[in-house]
Amino acid sequence: MSDTPTVAVFRPDDDRLERAVELLERLGAEPVPDPMLAVEATGTTPRTDADYVVFTSKTGAELVAEAGWEPGDEIVCAIGPATADALREEGYAVDLVPDEFTSSGLVDVLQSEVGGARVEVARSDHGSAVLLEGLEEAGAYVHETILYRLVRPAESGRSAELAAEGGLDAACFTSSLTVEHFLEAAAQRGIREDALEGLADATVGVIGEPTAETAASRGVDVDVVPEEATFDALAHETVAAIPSQSG
Numbered sequence: 001m002s003d004t005p006t007v008a009v010f011r012p013d014d015d016r017l018e019r020a021v022e023l024l025e026r027l028g029a030e031p032v033p034d035p036m037l038a039v040e041a042t043g044t045t046p047r048t049d050a051d052y053v054v055f056t057s058k059t060g061a062e063l064v065a066e067a068g069w070e071p072g073d074e075i076v077c078a079i080g081p082a083t084a085d086a087l088r089e090e091g092y093a094v095d096l097v098p099d100e101f102t103s104s105g106l107v108d109v110l111q112s113e114v115g116g117a118r119v120e121v122a123r124s125d126h127g128s129a130v131l132l133e134g135l136e137e138a139g140a141y142v143h144e145t146i147l148y149r150l151v152r153p154a155e156s157g158r159s160a161e162l163a164a165e166g167g168l169d170a171a172c173f174t175s176s177l178t179v180e181h182f183l184e185a186a187a188q189r190g191i192r193e194d195a196l197e198g199l200a201d202a203t204v205g206v207i208g209e210p211t212a213e214t215a216a217s218r219g220v221d222v223d224v225v226p227e228e229a230t231f232d233a234l235a236h237e238t239v240a241a242i243p244s245q246s247g
């Protein structure tokens with residue numbers, strides 16, 4: 001039996017998956033790449049009359065650049081450092097990043113200043129209500145633009161099979177939808193309960209509290225939630241929490 005732990009990773013099949021695989025290998029793990037999200041662009045851009053524009057993903061930053069978005073005087077907000085870096089790489093200035101990289105972290109930092117302001121939330125078709133409701137409660141006029149749809153790739157589910165066979169040592173869930181799609185892929189194969197058992201025996205890491213809540217509500221026990229919502233922190237802390245294979 002190999003001493004190298006298998007770690008499933010569900011990031012979209014782009015440079016994010018490539019970098020995640022490289023990082024897990026550097027950490028001494030055997031990555032099991034199983035993308036659970038694919039992006040379908042809608043070709044839209046944020047509306048132009050807003051005081052604030054909020055981005056919640058690297059994908060959103062890349063798609064608005066592709067669609068030719070040109071900001072005016074809006075205050076540009078990013079949910080966290082990866083989204084902020086992606087915006088800057090596309091040539092956009094970023095004015096605000098919260099200390100806690102979640103929707104509620106964004107609401108916390110914006111609520112004292114957005115009363116009466118027009119806030120544009122530019123994101124996927126699966127964004128949580130926390131951001132819209134929190135900003136509305138703070139007195140903002142909120143509008144949401146759907147930049148892309150997130151769908152489950154038809155071929156996804158290899159990691160669910162491995163979990164069901166007891167061959168998965170760890171899993172790194174990077175959003176709520178990755179949890180839901182993992183379970184959907186397992187159900188499609190008729191192995192949902194076995195895959196859940198496999199996850200219960202594995203080390204489960206999730207990127208942040210919103211994903212932890214989704215996992216718990218679907219019967220997935222979570223072992224690791226990193227202090228900071230970045231893939232780097234998630235990978236390091238999840239691999240470190242895997243019980244020794246040789247012992």
Ligand SMILES: O=C(O)CCc1c[nH]c(Cc2[nH]c(Cc3[nH]c(Cc4[nH]c(CO)c(CC(=O)O)c4CCC(=O)O)c(CC(=O)O)c3CCC(=O)O)c(CC(=O)O)c2CCC(=O)O)c1CC(=O)O
Nearest residue numbers: 011056059080081082083103123124175176177208211231
């Ligand atoms: O719940 C769903 O799955 C659909 C809504 C959704 C969740 N995530 C995305 C965009 C996205 N981010 C990552 C990885 C990642 N998450 C964060 C912080 C963060 N972003 C959101 C989105 O609103 C949340 C949920 C929330 O607070 O409501 C969070 C908190 C953590 C959590 O538990 O989800 C970051 C920080 C950052 O952007 O800087 C990152 C990047 C980490 C890094 O690169 O190190 C992914 C997966 C991935 O990158 O593998 C995704 C999904 C893919 C994509 O949309 O590009 C969404 C979509 C949305 O907000 O519209």
